Amino acid sequence: MSKPTPISGFPEWNPPQRMIEQFVLDRIRATFELYGFAPLETRSVEPLDQLLRKGDTAKEVYVLRRLQADPAGATGDDALGLHFDLTVPFARYVLENAGKLQFPFRRYQIQKVWRGERPQEGRYREFLQADIDIVDRDTLPAHYEAEMPLVIGDALRSLPIPPVRIQVNNRKICEGFYRGVGLTDPEAALRAVDKLDKIGPARVAELLAETAGASEAQAKACLALAEISAPDASFADAVRALGVTDPLLDEGIAELVTVVETAAAHSPGLCVADLRIARGLDYYTGTVYETQMIGYERFGSVCSGGRYDNLASSGNVRFPGVGISIGVTRLLGLLFGTEALSVSRSVPTCVLVAVNSEDERPASNRVAEALRSRGVPTEVSPSAAKFGKQIRYAERRGIPYVWFPGAEGDEVKDIRSGEQVAAVAGEWMPARADLTPLVGPAPTGA
Numbered sequence: 243m244s245k246p247t248p249i250s251g252f253p254e255w256n257p258p259q260r261m262i263e264q265f266v267l268d269r270i271r272a273t274f275e276l277y278g279f280a281p282l283e284t285r286s287v288e289p290l291d292q293l294l295r296k297g298d299t300a301k302e303v304y305v306l307r308r309l310q311a312d313p314a315g316a317t318g319d320d321a322l323g324l325h326f327d328l329t330v331p332f333a334r335y336v337l338e339n340a341g342k343l344q345f346p347f348r349r350y351q352i353q354k355v356w357r358g359e360r361p362q363e364g365r366y367r368e369f370l371q372a373d374i375d376i377v378d379r380d381t382l383p384a385h386y387e388a389e390m391p392l393v394i395g396d397a398l399r400s401l402p403i404p405p406v407r408i409q410v411n412n413r414k415i416c417e418g419f420y421r422g423v424g425l426t427d428p429e430a431a432l433r434a435v436d437k438l439d440k441i442g443p444a445r446v447a448e449l450l451a452e453t454a455g456a457s458e459a460q461a462k463a464c465l466a467l468a469e470i471s472a473p474d475a476s477f478a479d480a481v482r483a484l485g486v487t488d489p490l491l492d493e494g495i496a497e498l499v500t501v502v503e504t505a506a507a508h509s510p511g512l513c514v515a516d517l518r519i520a521r522g523l524d525y526y527t528g529t530v531y532e533t534q535m536i537g538y539e540r541f542g543s544v545c546s547g548g549r550y551d552n553l554a555s556s557g558n559v560r561f562p563g564v565g566i567s568i569g570v571t572r573l574l575g576l577l578f579g580t581e582a583l584s585v586s587r588s589v590p591t592c593v594l595v596a597v598n599s600e601d602e603r604p605a606s607n608r609v610a611e612a613l614r615s616r617g618v619p620t621e622v623s624p625s626a627a628k629f630g631k632q633i634r635y636a637e638r639r640g641i642p643y644v645w646f647p648g649a650e651g652d653e654v655k656d657i658r659s660g661e662q663v664a665a666v667a668g669e670w671m672p673a674r675a676d677l678t679p680l681v682g683p684a685p686t687g688a
Contacts, residue, residue, distance in 0.1 A: 251367030253571060255578075258588045263370075263574055265585075265681040266401055267352060270372050270568060273397035274350040277389075279374050282349040284331040290321035293330060302326045302357045324356040328373045329525075329547075329565055333554035336377055336561050345561075346378040346386070352570075364541045364576045372397075373547075375565030377554060382562040384497045387529040387549050388504035390566045394533065394545055395505070395512045397568065402682045403577060404536045406544070409516035410501050412529050413548070414494025415481065416467070416520060420454075422488035423463045429524060430454040435468055436520035439542075468518040474506060475499045477515040494528075501529055527551040531566050535573065544573040586680040587640030590619045592672050593654070594636040595645045597626040605647050612667035613645075618677065620645075633657055642676045 255263060271281075293303050303323040325331045328351050336347065352372045361367055374393060376386045391408045398406050413432070420428040434449035441449075443465050450456035450464055463484065470480045478495045498515055505513035521530040528549030535544050547566030554561035577583050593613055595606045606622050613620040621641075623632045629646070636644050636657055645654045645665070654670060655662040671677075 251361030253366055253575060258585045259578055261585050261679055262583050262681050263570070266570060266574065269400045270397045271352065273393065273400060274374055277393050279348045279350040282351050283353055284335050284351065286324055287322040288325050288331055288334065290323045292334060293323045293325065302359055304356045304358055326357045327355055328353060328371055328567065329553065332375055336554045337556055340561065346376050346382070348376050350374045363579055364572050366571055366575065369569065369571035372568040372570050373565055375563050377561045377563035379561055382564065384500065387497060387564050388501045390531060390547065390564060391501065391505045391513050392508045394566055394568065395509045402583065403573070404538065406533050406535050408513045409519045409532045409534065410498065410513050410529060411515065411517050411519040412494035412498040413526050414490050414528060415498060415517065418488040418491025418494055419467050419486050420464065422486035422491055423460045425454055425456055425460060427454045431456065431464060432520045435464060435518065438468055438518050470517040471514060473511065473514045475502055477517065497529060521546065521548050525550045525553040529564065535576070538576050541576055544569050581684050584682060584684040589639050589641065590679060591621045591639065591641045592618055592676055593620045593643045593645050594632070594641045595620060595622045595647070596629060596632045597623045598647060599626045602647070609645055609647055609652065609667045616671065618672060643672055
């Protein structure tokens with residue numbers, strides 16, 4: 243077999259990185275459950291027509307062929323694709339199971355998704371997302387839009403990562419403002435403004451003229467709105483100072499004021515109103531969120547989402563919702579790239595039980611079983627080599643303790659300090675900090 247070639251965009255973390263990832267997922271999951279979100283996992287595939295029905299996503303979807311021996315594969319309504327986010331499959335799930343769900347329905351979903359975009363630092367083709375959504379039948383109170391940043395703020399604050407800033411806007415502000423200045427295609431204007439950070443204001447002004455029919459004055463007004471940013475409700479005065487009026491604009495301002503003030507009361511500095519945040523997907527209708535990690539701003543958002551009113555609907559029945567998603571692989575990929583996170587050892591093992599001789603391995607196995615029964619991660623030495631060699635094996639793997647079975651009594655050694663004491667497998671416990679690997683910021687200079 244020839245040497246395998248890595249596939250770009252499909253990360254495979256090494257064991258220490260995977261332990262960090264699991265730690266992060268555990269913390270995120272715990273926070274989601276503290277806020278009352280229930281776990282859900284949906285299937286990995288969706289009908290292709292459903293994946294493509296909202297937003298410009300055709301170039302991002304991986305299409306599945308039924309069998310290798312069937313080159314034509316499924317077509318039409320039978321064509322399937324891997325989901326590129328968790329919102330579309332969740333909306334489908336709600337529609338299929340509406341009769342069994344209690345509303346408002348709060349769910350979290352931690353699952354892999356696939357997106358056929360160009361791989362680069364922090365962006366992958368296969369990656370893990372951690373989503374929360376709240377959906378209701380017919381109407382969804384706006385106060386849920388103010389709750390989303392609180393959950394994400396608590397989840398990310400529980401991790402040993404740089405602080406984050408959640409940028410918030412409301413699509414009603416943008417749409418109402420665009421209507422107020424006379425634009426007839428607000429969605430085209432939104433898509434143009436969403437590219438502001440990528441292509442700059444001059445090119446956005448050209449796009450507004452090309453795709454939304456904006457005059458020079460209208461484009462200038464749209465760009466002036468996008469320049470408004472404030473850490474408090476003062477953004478509202480700045481919007482009104484532009485002299486544009488529209489009922490939808492007023493509604494969006496009021497909702498965004500609530501989001502910003504609720505976040506400020508919970509965690510000062512967590513949220514900032516930033517009216518350039520548009521989110522390109524068509525299904526957003528209210529508050530939208532993008533989250534930057536301080537020091538990594540140039541890589542864009544690591545957590546985003548928004549309010550949607552029409553994504554989950556069937557006939558006259560609607561299930562409006564609001565959701566937000568942490569890009570777990572994206573976030574960790576950026577931190578791994580700068581070696582900003584570390585784990586105290588490369589294996590879960592806390593204790594290595596030495597083996598005096600192969601004939602005495604059963605005695606070592608019994609010690610390991612006694613330790614494991616009390617929650618101590620333990621493995622038995624792979625060979626009955628000299629004790630010095632068994633200790634070096636533990637050192638290389640970062641295992642802090644070596645247990646020595648003896649006819650006159652057992653002893654356990656902390657190989658970091660050299661301290662060795664008598665011990666009984668049914669009574670001894672390691673220091674709490676040693677029981678499981680510790681995840682934290684990498685030491686300075688690491």
